[in-house]
Amino acid sequence: MTSPAAVPRGGGREAITRAARESFAERGYHGTSIRDIAARAGLSLSALYHWHAGKQELLTALVEESTEEYFRRCDEALRDAGDDPAARLGALVRATIEYRVSRQVESTIAASEWRNLDPANRERLDALRAAASKLWADLVDEGVARGVFHCEHPDDARRAVVAACNAIAQWYEPDGGLGVPELVERYTAIAQRIVDCR
Missing domain, CATH: 1.10.357.10 (Tetracycline Repressor, domain 2)
Incomplete structure (x- = not known):
């Protein structure tokens, strides 16, 4: 998994948004976990929570x-x-x-x-x-x-x-x-x- 430091400046929010969009489209809201989104974005859970409070x-x-x-x-x-x-x-x-x-x-x-x-x-x-x-x-x-x-x-x-x-x-x-x-x-x-x- 990519460390938060490796995410391009300003790319954290964009990576999370893209990952959430793709995950919701593939699995639906209830079929997607916050861990799925973080993993797909290449971020840790703590990095994701820096940008968004939750799913x-x-x-x-x-x-x-x-x-x-x-x-x-x-x-x-x-x-x-x-x-x-x-x-x-x-x-x-x-x-x-x-x-x-x-x-x-x-x-x-x-x-x-x-x-x-x-x-x-x-x-x-x-x-x-x-x-x-x-x-x-x-x-x-x-x-x-x-x-x-x-x-x-x-x-x-x-x-x-x-x-x-x-x-x-x-x-x-x-x-x-x-x-x-x-x-x-x-x-x-x-x-x-x-x-x-x-």
Whole structure:
């Protein structure tokens, strides 16, 4: 095992984060021990505890970072999209797909391990999740109000679009012959059909 002194300066936290991400992805939260994470990071337990209080704190940090980054990408995409609801829908679809493809492991962990967050952590992070959901809800509601979207059930339409885009993290294969631009084009068209964009 690598001694803590051998870890590059600033590399301890990164090594732990990477090890936790890989371990949670392979074994799940309950199948991973704090010793597994330390060993995978090449650190002693005491070095790991210097950075994180335990496995719950590691999971919370991973989910929080993932959720914050997703929200930032969506927010930036909407700022650049102008005020046309159809263009804004396409921007959110693109931001979501690009994030789910580039951060597949983190997306999967955030989705599958959310239930394993302690109640206090889950409650705190629910606000981030709610903010991201509100971006979608406001967009669909605005499109309906402006007569661009004609879906009868905006909440259901929003949930269907978000679920379809989020699910890409589970099945997408980078070497599968389908590039991200084509994926974005397909899913933008699907989203437009779901919200009945005219």
